[in-house]
Amino acid sequence: MAKKKVDRRRKFRRRAGPICWIVSLLALAAVGYLIFELIRLDILPVYMMILVCLGLILVSFLIIRFWLFKSRRPISRYLTGLIVIILALSCSLAGKYVKDTSIMLDRVTDLTDKMANTVTVYAMINNMDSEKDLDQTSLGVMRQEEPEGTQGLLDSLDKKGIHPQTVEYDSVYQLVDDLYNGEISAIALPEQLHDALNEAANDVNRYNALTTFTNVVDQYIYYTDRDASMLNPADPVNNVMTDPFVVLISGNDSYGTLNSVSRSDVNMLVAINPKTAEILMVSLPRDTYTEITCKKNQTACEGLQGQFDKLTHSGLYGVGTTESTVEDLLDVPINYTVRLNFSSLINIVDAIGGIEVEVEPGLEVETFYANGTEGVKAGWNHLDGERALAFSRERHAYSDGDNQRVKNQQTVMKALIRAMISPSMISNYPKVMEALSTAFETNMSTKDVKRLLTLELSRFPNWNIQSVALVNSSSMEYSPSVQGFASVTLADEGQLQTVHDLIMDVLNGNNPVIPDIYSTSSNTFHTSEDGTAEQVNEYSSEYYDPNTYQQPVDVYDNAWSEQYSDQQTDLYDQGASVNEEPLSEPENNETIFDEGQHYDPEVFVEPLP
Incomplete structure (x- = not known):
């Protein structure tokens, strides 16, 4: 009887064949590859890295050991073998994604020079x-x-x-x-x-x-x-995981690559204190009239140094000039810069596979004015890169104009975050990493970027995020960049001092308390006629383009418009270079075009037939 039991046990025993050993070795190699890439990426805290590595090694060892030596019945052998194959494929794919992340971080930070x-x-x-x-x-x-x-x-x-x-x-x-x-x-x-x-x-x-x-x-x-004139070295802190720092985000109003200078259309300071988990975002109007300074790079804006101009024009002389100008305007230190443009958003959204945004009833848009693409309906809408950009820039279609545009931009950002943490991100991950590698530039080192990621993974800080946007009084002032008068906004000294104090509160480890008088839903400053700050809750339904100053219609001379139209139609026939100077404007023309641009990129464009 005992002999029969032994024979029955032997019946289910079998030696692992060469294919099983090869698959097992490949699985172990995949686990080793993933561990190597995780160590090379170097963003996991030490304790988490040890736990992940030991966990991967232990789990893979137990599964492979059971498959090769313990599994007896066919069904257990097949199931365990399938698990080993899945383990090998999963670790290989994860290792590839970690490698792509490392390459993306290196590319972004390498763009300093x-x-x-x-x-x-x-x-x-x-x-x-x-x-x-x-x-x-x-x-x-x-x-x-x-x-x-x-x-x-x-x-x-x-x-x-x-x-x-x-x-x-x-x-x-x-x-x-x-x-x-x-x-x-x-x-x-x-x-x-x-x-x-x-x-x-x-x-x-x-x-x-x-x-x-x-x-x-x-x-x-x-x-x-x-080019040497474009270099903008960082003023780094000792440790971004513990020391407070300030980042300037400069959004250019251009398409294509970031290898050329362009107007700084979005100017935002982000003050971060890792110890107190405080983040303060300060948005500055693009048309703020201020002194342009070039202390970051003296060769960048020699002709404009010390003159007053619109903040947006500082971007024409490099992000270092924008950084220097904002530093002097607010009297705060800026440690790092991030630069991006319109194509950045388009490429990232397309790489993700599009985003889903919800539009409230009454905010439908039939056609976007920015590029003539299909608008949005009430409810959920799937947007590709072009429509996401148009949605975030739209202002003509709304009665409260810029206020709704800010809300749309926040909606797009939230939709991007949702898409990036969704399961579909797995299949789109390589495309997203490729898009991110050229979507923005920063002078923050790879080491500091990784330390920020380590901070998030090790502490999971409960960030307290507050935001303030300045909107000042309008005026007409001389702009050296356009060699004529242009519409600007004048900074209020009291508001600038308040913003300075709020940023310094964050850097000094204090809780920045925005005064009640500034505590609107969007934390927006506005200066009243008597010079005091008041809340801004409504925007005029009348659209006003701050880039163009026009005399009354009855004195407008159409000669320039006709001349420009004729010249533009045959532009390429004349062999015009892309670097050619803008077409000259007749001396008697009463209209002053800001930046020398004669085309508003937000003008509605009819679709192709």
């Missing part, structure tokens, strides 16, 4: 879906304008077995026109030319709607040294 240059392949919507569709199709290129990037793109396609038929162009305007007209299937656009298209856009050529009418089929990115 490097510039990301991008050549993007655009094709009309519904004509192409992927780079494979480029094979044996006509591709417009601009080798003379961007030889390195264009050749790099073509070499990259060639390695993938994709061979488009290139068509050479000297004019970016002709390039886009031929794409719109169907003369070519796709274009390889050097992204530094995107601003030139927006500058030359009008209701006829619709250059500003390129990203609306097209799909991004492929993209090639390479890096070059940053």
Whole structure:
């Protein structure tokens, strides 16, 4: 009887075959790969790193040991083998994602002295879906304008077995026109030319709607040294996990790459104290009239140093000039800067796969004025990158204008966070990391960025976030950048002192208490006629463009408008360079255009027929 029992046990025993051993070794290698990448990323606290590594090693060892030596019945062997395979695949994928995160952080922080240059392949919507569709199709290129990037793109396609038929162009305007007209299937656009298209856009050529009418089929990115005048070293604190610091967020009103200077359309200071978990966000009006200073880089704005101009114009001389100017305006130290633009939002939202935003009844928009894309309806709406940007910039459609635009921007940010923590993020993770790697620039070191992530993972601080936005009185003052008078806002000294005190409270470890008189829903300052601060709860329904000053209509001279329209229509036929000076304005013209721009990118654009 005992012998039968022994035979029965032997019946279920079996030796692990070579395939089982190979799979087990691969699983162990995948676990080792994940642990290596986690150590290299170096954002987990030490205790958490030890627990994660020991946990991975212990779990994988127990599962593999059971599979190779303990499992007897077929069903247990098959199930355990499946678990080992899943373990190997999961650790491999997780290791790849951790590696992508590390690469993204290195790229972003390396842009302190490097510039990301991008050549993007655009094709009309519904004509192409992927780079494979480029094979044996006509591709417009601009080798003379961007030889390195264009050749790099073509070499990259060639390695993938994709061979488009290139068509050479000297004019970016002709390039886009031929794409719109169907003369070519796709274009390889050097992204530094995107601003030139927006500058030359009008209701006829619709250059500003390129990203609306097209799909991004492929993209090639390479890096070059940053010009010395663009360098802006940080003023780092000793330890971002314990020491308070201030970050300047500068949002440029431009598309394409961040390798060129542009007006600083969004200027926000973020004061952070890691010990007290206090965060104070201060928004400064783009049109604040203040002294421009260049102490961060004396060569950046020699011609404007010490003169008064709009804060937004400081961005034309580099983010260092904006930083220096804001430091002197508020008399507070700024340690780090972050710089981004319109394309940053578009690329991130598209990489995520779009975002979901909820629109309250009464706030529906039929068509966005910013780029002519489809608007939003009451309820939930799925937005791609272009519509998300248009939604966050929309002001013409709302009776309270800028106030609703701020709310829309907050809605987009919340939707981005929801999308990034959703399960769908797993499949889109590589695309998101690629988008983030060129979406913004910062002079914060990789080490400091990782320390901030470590702070969040180790302490999970309960951040107390407060925000203040300044809105000052309007005026007409001389602007050296446009060599004429322009609409500005005058900073109130009392408000500036209050903001200074609030920021210093955060840095000194105190709880910043915003005075009740400033405690509106948006924490917005406004100066009344008697010079005291009062709350702002309503905005005028009448739209006013702060970028343009116009004399009364009865003295307006239409000669300039007609001349500009004629010149613009034949712009590329004249062989105009993208760096060409703006068209000169007749001396008797009564209208002063801010920044020398004759096209408002927020003007409604009719869709292509």
